[in-house]
Every structure is written in C-alpha cells, then in structure tokens.
Amino acid sequence: MTDSPSFNDQNTDQTRSIRSFVLRQGHMTAAQQRAIDHLWPQFGLDYQDKLLDLNHVFQRPAPKILEIGFGMGVATAAIAQNQPEKDFLAIDVHGPGVGNLLKLIAEQQLSNIRVMRHDAVEVIQHMLSHNSLDGIHIFFPDPWHKKRHHKRRLIQLEFIRQLLPKLKTGGYIHLATDWQEYAKQMLDVLNQCPALTNTATDYAEKPAYRPETKFEARGKRLGHGVWDIIFIKNQ
Numbered sequence: 001m002t003d004s005p006s007f008n009d010q011n012t013d014q015t016r017s018i019r020s021f022v023l024r025q026g027h028m029t030a031a032q033q034r035a036i037d038h039l040w041p042q043f044g045l046d047y048q049d050k051l052l053d054l055n056h057v058f059q060r061p062a063p064k065i066l067e068i069g070f071g072m073g074v075a076t077a078a079i080a081q082n083q084p085e086k087d088f089l090a091i092d093v094h095g096p097g098v099g100n101l102l103k104l105i106a107e108q109q110l111s112n113i114r115v116m117r118h119d120a121v122e123v124i125q126h127m128l129s130h131n132s133l134d135g136i137h138i139f140f141p142d143p144w145h146k147k148r149h150h151k152r153r154l155i156q157l158e159f160i161r162q163l164l165p166k167l168k169t170g171g172y173i174h175l176a177t178d179w180q181e182y183a184k185q186m187l188d189v190l191n192q193c194p195a196l197t198n199t200a201t202d203y204a205e206k207p208a209y210r211p212e213t214k215f216e217a218r219g220k221r222l223g224h225g226v227w228d229i230i231f232i233k234n235q
C-alpha cells in the first residue's frame with residue numbers, strides 16, 4: 001500500500017463530482033502501522049482501474065456487503081464477526097482507521113473482510129461490477145453541516161444512481177446518521193429512486209446487526225438523535 005491514497009485530484013472524470021472527505025493527517029499508532037505493514041498483503045486491496053471479481057477476492061461465493069466510510073472499523077469488525085456467512089468490502093480514506101481495522105481483523109481472527117484505502121466514489125465507478133453486491137452500509141457519513149458544504153455530502157441522487165446498479169435485486173442499502181436534516185435528505189434521495197422500496201414508513205428501527213459506531217456515540221454525547229434508513233432494491 002502506498003503511504004497515501006492516489007486520488008483523481010484533477011477530477012478529469014466528468015462523472016466524479018462529489019469530494020465527500022477531507023484527508024486528515026491523524027495520528028497513526030505504532031500498532032496500526034504494524035498492522036498495515038504485516039496485514040495489507042493479506043487483507044488490503046489496492047485501487048486499480050479494473051473490475052474486481054469479489055468471489056475470487058474472498059475465495060468463496062458468499063453474499064457481499066460494501067461498507068463506505070468505516071472510520072475506525074470497530075462496527076465493521078463486530079458485524080463481520082457476527083455474520084461469518086457474509087463477506088465485507090470496507091472502504092475508507094483515513095490511514096489510522098485502515099490500520100485499526102486491520103489490527104481488529106487479526107485480533108478477532110476474521111477472514112471475511114477486505115480493506116481498501118481509497119475514495120469509494122472511484123472504487124464504485126471503476127472496480128465494482130453491476131449486480132455484485134447484496135448489501136451496502138453507509139453509517140454516519142460526514143454530515144457537512146454548513147449549507148455551503150452540502151454539495152460535499154455523499155448521499156446525493158447522482159451518487160446513489162451510480163451506486164444502485166452495483167446492488168443485486170433484493171439487496172439492501174442501509175444508511176444511518178445523527179444529523180436530522182441530512183436524514184431527511186437521505187430519505188428524499190432514496191425515495192426518488194424507483195428501483196428502491198423503503199422497508200419502513202420513513203425511518204427504520206435500528207437493526208440488531210448494527211452496533212453503535214464511534215461517530216454515533218459522539219453524536220449521542222452531543223445530544224443528537226439517530227436515524228436509520230433501509231431500502232431494498234426491487235428491480
């Protein structure tokens with residue numbers, strides 16, 4: 001793995017419009033760096049401009065779940081441990097988080113996670129085949145509170161339109177946020193997709209498989225509510 005991810009900074013690809021993250025330096029602990037040095041060859045996937053064969057990557061034809069923005073990866077590892085029958089492709093740009101998730105994979109002896117350190121928008125566009133995913137998790141994407149930054153929010157119609165073809169019919173997309181106005185935007189965007197059906201009237205009950213994430217705990221300490229949104233692809 002290179003020291004920092006190589007992004008399409010020039011934005012020459014006309015379809016790539018959202019820059020949903022800021023690359024924070026963040027402190028990489030020695031243990032996280034060790035995890036990257038030792039475990040990346042086994043559990044890390046480098047970005048390439050070529051479609052991935054996920055069954056080949058995980059060496060089995062199991063259901064495949066994509067997670068975008070796993071943060072420190074604690075919830076990712078917990079879900080993967082509780083759902084050993086599924087495989088998880090976890091993507092984030094944050095180096096210490098990548099190191100932390102690799103460390104958790106080793107500590108919990110997980111074989112059903114692969115980690116990418118890259119912009120998920122580019123991975124979706126260039127590496128994921130249509131109808132290759134059984135589920136998509138996007139938990140607490142950066143809310144970009146200020147109005148002038150709303151254009152950087154990940155959950156926008158254009159992005160969801162790029163993402164949906166990758167999901168199989170019958171597959172699900174599960175979003176969560178602690179920012180009510182973003183929750184409304186998420187609901188509004190997914191409601192505009194005829195291929196999707198809401199599993200609830202508006203917001204869903206938090207499913208048992210989703211543990212509290214680090215970002216969620218922080219939101220709760222600040223007095224925020226939490227909204228889960230789960231839609232199924234029907235066609």
Ligand SMILES: C[S@@+](CC[C@H](N)C(=O)[O-])C[C@H]1O[C@@H](n2cnc3c(N)ncnc32)[C@H](O)[C@@H]1O
Nearest residue numbers: 020021069070071092093119120140213214215
């Ligand atoms: C607010 S944090 C939430 C992390 C975690 N899901 C949680 O709930 O604790 C959002 C994460 O999404 C990542 N992120 C944002 N845009 C991304 C993108 N386009 N591709 C990959 N990761 C992204 C950020 O680096 C950050 O780690």
